[in-house]
Amino acid sequence: MFFQTAGIEISPWIPPLVAFGISFFTSMGGVSGAFLLLPFQVSILGYTAPSVSATNQLFNIIAIPGGAYRYHKEGRMVWPLTWVIAAGALPGVFIGAFVRVAYLPDPKNFKLFAACVLLYTGVRLIQSLLSKNSDGTNRASGENPFQDIIKAASSEKPGDKAIPAVEVTHFNLRRLGYKFYGKQFDISFPGVFTLSLIVGIIGGIYGIGGGAIIAPFLVTFFGLPVYSIAGAALMGTFITSVAGVASYLAIAPFYPGISVGPDWFLGILFGLGGMGGIYLGARCQKHVPAGAIKWLLAGIITFTALKYLADFCGL
Numbered sequence: 001m002f003f004q005t006a007g008i009e010i011s012p013w014i015p016p017l018v019a020f021g022i023s024f025f026t027s028m029g030g031v032s033g034a035f036l037l038l039p040f041q042v043s044i045l046g047y048t049a050p051s052v053s054a055t056n057q058l059f060n061i062i063a064i065p066g067g068a069y070r071y072h073k074e075g076r077m078v079w080p081l082t083w084v085i086a087a088g089a090l091p092g093v094f095i096g097a098f099v100r101v102a103y104l105p106d107p108k109n110f111k112l113f114a115a116c117v118l119l120y121t122g123v124r125l126i127q128s129l130l131s132k133n134s135d136g137t138n139r140a141s142g143e144n145p146f147q148d149i150i151k152a153a154s155s156e157k158p159g160d161k162a163i164p165a166v167e168v169t170h171f172n173l174r175r176l177g178y179k180f181y182g183k184q185f186d187i188s189f190p191g192v193f194t195l196s197l198i199v200g201i202i203g204g205i206y207g208i209g210g211g212a213i214i215a216p217f218l219v220t221f222f223g224l225p226v227y228s229i230a231g232a233a234l235m236g237t238f239i240t241s242v243a244g245v246a247s248y249l250a251i252a253p254f255y256p257g258i259s260v261g262p263d264w265f266l267g268i269l270f271g272l273g274g275m276g277g278i279y280l281g282a283r284c285q286k287h288v289p290a291g292a293i294k295w296l297l298a299g300i301i302t303f304t305a306l307k308y309l310a311d312f313c314g315l
Helices: 014-029 034-044 051-073 079-103 107-130 148-155 189-206 212-220 226-254 264-287 290-312
Strands: 167-171 174-179 181-190
Touching: 014 034, 014 181, 014 226, 014 290, 034 051, 034 107, 034 290, 051 181, 051 226, 051 264, 079 167, 079 174, 079 189, 079 212, 079 226, 107 212, 107 264, 107 290, 148 264, 174 226, 181 189, 189 212, 189 226, 212 226, 212 290, 226 290
Parallel strands: none
Antiparallel strands: 167 174, 174 181
16 A cells, blocks of 8 residues: 555555554553654655654554553543643644754654664663662662562452552642652652653654653653553653644645655554554553563663664664
């Protein structure tokens, strides 16, 4: 089948199959999988026009709601965190879409930018993981702050709800706090807002909604457990992706010689596969140790970054 906007020809069953496989694993870490679908489209399918970013965000819009609903149903959606992420990222998405079309239409330069963003995120996450012993114990404190969570998830029987709901304790323009598995977490509202703004710009350029960046940052820099932030990261990605697609559609008339708007049919096929993958990933997340999810995120992000660097250098 030929996809006119993308300018590629591919069997229609491949996009949903690839999206399902990627999203099943990445959704456990609060990431839709769009950051891996982009290199698949650019490097394997040969879809390099700026519209690939809009198509990627269309995938997020279709794929994410099922998984977000699953996290909400299990009481693990930190809604105040979702709103802070969305409020910061939304203006950034509009800026990022403009930068992508106006300054990064060359796929080679785009790959270098994407590689730098992903490599930094991956290295920071790996550093965080290596600061712990092999059993997950923090070297500084001698304790594993999520030991009870991991133990409960690994010993859980089918049908049990080993991971409890999140309880928001306070939320204002200065601090956001919640309890999860008997532990109190408190983070800065301005800190998360500023991070989300930067991530929104990057996500708008890259076409990922920002989840692949915001989730590792929340875990690494703010010390939040991955079991509690996955839903908020996914929902924030959904909201910013809606804004991202709208931005590309608004910009498109001003760049008639460039493919800017999404390839609707290709994005829908990716989205349908991602819908199933994200929902099942969200359902299975509590059965997987947090450390394994973090290593999965770190490995995938770093590998993708190195692949882009190799492509940029012509290796």
